[in-house]
Amino acid sequence: MIQQENVLSNGSSVFGSRVLSNDLEYTINEISKWLVIASYIAVIFWKHDAEALWLATGSLMNSWLSIILKHIINHDRPASTLRSDPGMPSSHAQSIFFVVAFFIQSLVSSLVLNKxxxxxxVLALASGSYLV
Structure with a gap:
């Protein structure tokens, strides 16, 4: 006999709501920016070359560009969100595609363009699209 999992009114499972409580999601969201900064610093210290510095500099410029575009476009977020800043363009999507584009460019420059x-x-681009 197969047991069905209890489903809450919002469509999520009881198990999922217990594992990913609001406190855990909030904590992960709060420390995510520090984890990203720490990973960039780790790459700079680990590789300590021009490519790592270009990655960090480009990422910083990409963040500034996202802030500038948010103020120019000034598109409201959906009503269900708690944040009041403009939501377009998505900072997460822009950052993910910057890293994917940088990875592809680094891959092609270090290796020859082949199959x-x-x-x-293409796999990196598909993965980045999935994460957005």
Whole structure:
């Protein structure tokens, strides 16, 4: 006999709501920016080359561009969100695609353009699209 999982009124499962409580989601969301900063610093110290510095500089410029575009476009977020800043363009989506584009460019510049680099580049682009 197969047991059905209890489903809450919003469509999420009881198990999922217990594992990912609001406190855990809030904590992860609050520390995510620090984890990203720490990962960039770790890459700079680990690789300590020009490419790592270009990655960090480009990421910083990308963040500033996102802030500027948010103020220019000034598109409201959906009513269900708690944040009051403009929601368009998505900072997360813009950052993910910057990292994907940087990865693909680094891959092609360090290796020659062949079937493998094209496959890995398409796979990285698909993965980035999925994460957005």
């Amino acid at each position: 493998t680099t094209v496959f890995v580049g």
